[in-house]
Amino acid sequence: MKKRKRINLLFLLIFIILIPIIFTCSGSLTLGIDDKMERDDDVLPGFAVDGDKLTIFPRATAVTITWVKAVDDRAEQYELEYKIYYSTSENIADVNAAEKYGTVGLEWTADIDTADVTGLTITTDYYFIVVVRDKAGNAACYSMITETTSTDPDPPYFLNAGDELVEISNVNTEDFTVSWTKAYDDISPVNTLEYLVYYKSESAADAQDIIDNGTVFGDWTVDIDSIQVTGLLDNVTYFAAVVVRDEVGLETVCESIDSDTTVKNQFFYWSESASDIIQRNDYSGSAIETIYTLGAVNPRGIAIDPDARKIYWTETGSGTIRSAGLDEGMRTPVDLITSNIGTAEAIAVDYVNEYLFWTDTTNNAIYMYGLNQSSPTTDADDYIFLTNADDGIYNPEGIDVDMVHQLVYWSEYGVAEPERIRQSDYSKNIVNIYNFTEGEHPEDLCVLPGATALSNIIYFVNNASNTVTSCDMSGNTDDLITGCSTPWSITIDIANRNLFWLDRGTDLIYSYYLDQASPTTDPSDYDYTFNPGLSIQKIAVY
Known part of the structure; x- marks a missing residue:
């Protein structure tokens, strides 16, 4: 009997000794943990001594929170994930409360020890808590911390304001x-x-x-x-x-x-009477674009206004002068002149002084239309500039303007009057520049302004002699190109000093650089290898 009592006392003593050991071994180091939630028989992530403390740096509408990474008995440290909650009340002191009352400032993110919480309000008291979880889902939290966001009375600033910052x-x-x-x-x-x-x-x-x-x-x-x-x-x-x-x-x-x-796009524009369209292509000739489909109107002369980004053209089939924007979304044609037009052949625009000029071979007249007038009409008679009766104008064909010196140039051909090139200032003072021999046909012309009006140079195509010719203000001419097929229209890129002409016999556009060192007179040396198609009437460049 005494022996059995000794054995019972021995077992009781062993049991008393083992109880602390069993409880100690059932968990990891958790100093400073305010709350723990055990799941799946795993243990909570833990912290070193004072390792649950958060450091916070406040800003106006954000804070930066920093902490020491937690540890776990089973998960690697880089596998632990962190989540931040915040509240304007002191009601998120543990994991359960944070999940219930807190606002998420950062979703679960692995292996970090700092994060920003943004979208806060200035000068406001906030409470923050960081929750850590292991791969089994067990979660613990760092000690809650409170901080007040900053005021921001001053806007941002640039150093050295006024220097070339932009x-x-x-x-x-x-x-x-x-x-x-x-x-x-x-x-x-x-x-x-x-x-x-x-x-x-x-x-x-x-x-x-x-x-x-x-x-x-x-x-x-x-x-x-x-x-x-x-x-x-x-x-x-x-x-x-x-x-x-x-x-x-x-x-x-x-x-x-x-x-x-911005860099200037270099485009050719031309009117095409067979299909009643206006087309364009860049200088490479790589992609013809139809920008206006007009119907049975026989478009003829065209002119470009780069300042207003508009194109103007004449229609001999409809007896109309029209305009439209060059850019997509602005290409709806607008009727400028719709009555009392005979055969409007060529058109030119002075976009500096805002005037539009065109020739009419039926009415034997030249017209001048103010682009900035307050109450325009659509009657051509309201814009007569020069006439046959008053100024001896006969069958005017090509036309161009010198915007610098406010001069208009045009060519005339026919039977009743000699073929010639003439000039007028905007006050109708006419000067004969050059008289052709009978039977010549100066189809079109363009002008290169000089430092003075007297140093201007005119370039014209003659489809009777099949030449491209220059002419100074004294009437001295020089055939730049001979042996053309049917030179029909001519224009000039003043900025780049390039002359372009269309030959309807070859259906090609040709390019001639005015400052070339060793020019020839053979048109094949200037073939631009760009075929815009048949029935081209007039060309323009922009």
Whole structure:
């Protein structure tokens, strides 16, 4: 009996000794853990001594939270995931409360020890808690911390304001790059600032003018110092400005602006009477584009206004002068003149002084139409400039203008009067420049303005002698090209000093550089290898 009692006492003593050991071995190190939720017979992630403490850096509408990574008895440290909750009340002190009452500031993310919580309100008290979980789903939390977001009384600012902070570069026909020096802010980090770009064409007084009266490109974008602005028009001067915004929404306009002109597209334009269309192609001749399909109207003369980005043309079939925009979305034809037109052959535009001129071989007249008039009519009789009765105009054919010196030039041919080239200023003072021999046919002409009106040079095609000829203001001529088939229309790219003419016998456009070192008179040396098609009436360049 005594022996059995000794055995019972021995077992009781062993049991008492083992109880602490069993409980100690059933969990990992959890110093500082405020809450734990055990799942799947796993144990909670744990922390070193004071390892559950959070460090927080407040900003105006965000905070940065930093912590020491937790550990786990089974999962690798890089496998542990972290989630941040916040609240404006002290009600997220443990995992369950955080899940129930907190707002998620960061979704589960593995192997991190710092994160930003954004979208907060300035000067507001917040409570934050970081929850960590292992791969089994067991979760523990760091100690809750409270912090007040900052005030931000001042907007962002640019250093060295007024210097060349904004710059336009990489300019093409329809886009360019705007770059700038990044701004700073007393509260918001540099990499949180957002930028917005505005642009305006033609002129700008300052950055605010560009913003108030220009076009915004895209939307606010964070942490950038350049952007490609697209959708521009060619050969247009643009001004660019930049605005920066901080996390609070305070904005600053960069005082610096920049401007540049987009590259000019080089296009041929021509009227085609067989299909009643107007087409164009770039200088490479690679892609013919029909920009206007007009119906049975027999389009004839064409002229380009690069400033207004318009094209003007005559229609001998409908007896109409029309215009339209060059760019897509602006190509609806507008009737300018619809009555009292005979046969409107050629047309020219003075886009500097805003006048339109055309010849009429039936009415033996030249017309002058003001493009900026307040109350235009559609009657050609209201715009008669020179007539046969008053000025001896007979069968006027080709026409061009010298916008610099405000002079108009035209060719005349026929039986009743000698073939000739004439000039008039805008006050109707007419000068005969050159008289042809009988039977010559000066079909079309163009003019290259000189430093003075007396140094102007006229170029014309003669489809009787089949030549391309230059003529100075004293009537001295020089055949640049001989042996053409049927030279029909001629135009000039003044900026690049290139002469172009259309030969209806070969259906080719030819290019002649005026400053070439060793010119020849053989048209085959200037074949542009570009065939626009049959029934071409007039050509123009832009």
